[in-house]
Amino acid sequence: MALLEIKDLHASVAGKPILKGINLTINFGEVHAIMGPNGSGKSTLSNVLAGNEAYEKTAGEVLFAEQNLDDLAAHERACAGMFLAFQYPVEIPGISNMYFLKAAVNAVRAYQGREQLDAMEFLDFVETRKKVVKIRDDLLERAVNSGFSGGEKKRNEIFQMAMLEPKLGILDETDSGLDIDALRIVADGVNALRSPERGFLVITHYQRLLNYIEPDFVHVLVHGQIVKSGGKELALELESEGYASWSGEEGP
């Protein structure tokens, strides 16, 4: 059984076709990287997978651990083990990060038929997860992402992922905005979560992240299609040559 199977996926935003036939299979235990020029549809793909209703799937099929994604609303996808680390995490004033995390963890547990964590158990769990992804206590007390720096938001995303322990982690440009030390911490966190029961889809513009999180496969997304796939050496190639050979083939 594959973790994620994307077959000929087409999707539009605001009536405009963005994804034009994506095919991609991720097996359990694998890390796939997607690279591609600005506006090529990388965030669109992650939003379609996560179930954002502003994005309309117009054709194709996506199976997540053999379940058809069409049957699952966004929160059910999350509960079934999909996690999207946002390129632009949303600020939610008025809800503390801790309160939010507890609600999320318990919502996922409820869906999976597991017992709710009480306040004490939750705090213990937070402590164990802080060992995987370091995060300052004051960020946990503050309102979700509110007034967080760009890097702090990204780190908070990865901390949430460590708390929710998904089957599939989609990281949309988690590296942009991170300083060198933070990049290291985030990458170590992701590596610590790598396991045969889990897969990752890592969207990035930079080869540097892939030095830390070594992908099994690299795909190049241009104009809503995967135009090339290869091993991790493909990222190095792109770093030196750019996307020039693909862009211009087809107007956006």
Next chain:
Amino acid sequence: MEHMELRKKAEDRFITVGFPTTKEELWRFTDVSPVASAEFSGEWKPSSLAFECMDTICLVFENGRLSMERSCVLGLPAGVRIGSVMDCADARIGRLADSQSAFVAANTAYFGDGTFIGIADGVELDTPVHIVYLADAPGMVCHVRNFISCGKNAKVTVVEEYIGPSSPVGHPYWTNAVTEVFVDDGGRADHYKIQREAPDAFHFQTLEAHIGANAAFSNHAVAVGGALGRNDIRGKLAGQGGEAICNGLYLLKERQHFDTHMFMDHAVSDCNSHELYKGILDDKARGVFCGRILVRQDAQRTDAIQSNKNLLLSRSAKVNSLPQLEIYADDVKCTHGATVGQLDEQALYYLQTRGIDPVQGHAMLTFAFANEVLDEVQCGPAREYIGNLVQAWLNEVAG
């Protein structure tokens, strides 16, 4: 009887001026004809309402009349006087609340009871004073009058709460309250007002605060009850270094109409005033917020911030928001703003991607919207009490 002349004059004025109409600028959005045309011939009766007493000094009124049996004002520290306003001979009663408003005039003319709190200079009363007005007598008018005097460098916390039954009383009653607060130099008075009258009740209150030099006054007004109501909140920063915080939250549903008129008078230099008002409106509810900040010519280095934010849970709910700045000094820092909107779809989606279903997400975001005001409540018992009230309201709206 003291204040005879004051009362007579007020009655004359009420009779000649009568109730305001929507032709008057200050009453443009609030039609009080349901009050003006109603007949209030209800008889006094003891109240059968129960309430949750905060762990505080407590003064309980039943349909406008003080009930010593239900109150708890024993063992007050020296320099603290708490009791019926009818026993208070302070010559300053009526000095603040002498505006042209018909509601104030009627109150001054006819008030039959209310609360007096006097804190002597230098005395800090740490225990909050909870004043509870229970109302459930059909067709009654309760003109209640409160007078709070916080001496120099003194401190007091007052929670004024108006409670009615959770279902209509049939023949609406009318609460018409006036509260006057003097905060002398260096004093601190924190005032909370919770309005949860019966769903068909009329509730009007004018709060007047006079804030001395280096004194601090805060007011947090929460309104969830009544069919038709209004708070007039008027503060005067009369001494340098004074500070006023006036925050509020109105949670309205069905056909409720609630109006807040705020007036902050910066009469002298170096004062701060901050106002944060938030409204959550469902069904066909209507909210009015009018906040006027006056910065007089001498009021240099004034720091005034006002904001009014509204969340509409239904398409037929409506808000009129009119923040106004009137500035005659040149060295000031003043900002104001108003928003009316729906829940943030992006935030709802974000919660969903973390496993939280839309119903729970909706409730969390709505509470978060109100939370900004709750966060500002310094008094622990009041914050918890108001927080529960807000949560209960939200559950009702969601259910």
